[in-house]
Amino acid sequence: MAWLGGELxxxxxxxxxxxxxxxxxxxxxxFVKRGARHGASRNTDVNLDIGQxxxxxxxxxxxxxxxxxxxAKWQVRLDPAVSGTPVTGSYRIVDVDGIVFxxxxxxxxxxSSSA
Numbered sequence: 825m826a827w828l829g830g831e832l833x834x835x836x837x838x839x840x841x842x843x844x845x846x847x848x849x850x851x852x853x854x855f856v857k858r859g860a861r862h863g864a865s866r867n868t869d870v871n872l873d874i875g876q877x878x879x880x881x882x883x884x885x886x887x888x889x890x891x892x893x894x895x896a897k898w899q900v901r902l903d904p905a906v907s908g909t910p911v912t913g914s915y916r917i918v919d920v921d922g923i924v925f926x927x928x929x930x931x932x933x934x935x936s937s938s939a
Contacts, residue, residue: 878891
């Protein structure tokens with residue numbers, strides 16, 4: 825529009841229209857996706873705590889506990905996929921739900937979240 829001698833208002837309007845049209849073209853081509861295939865809470869590339877081992881000394885009846893990890897106390901919750909009553913021992917961090925680590929027994933293999 826500047827080459828055609830258009831005023832600033834026309835230049836901004838043309839820029840806006842072209843930006844919106846370009847976005848929809850990229851979105852329809854699949855280049856821009858609405859969401860990630862996997863949540864960041866289970867992605868080891870995003871969250872370095874995933875896969876780390878913590879020691880749980882005492883479980884509450886609600887299947888939660890407090891552990892010492894990296895010099896601080898952290899709340900942990902047993903992974904809902906794990907059945908049975910949790911026992912004291914080593915657990916692997918498999919997910920992060922806000923500020924709570926979701927853990928599973930360390931003897932279980934860690935499933936890869938990246939496909």
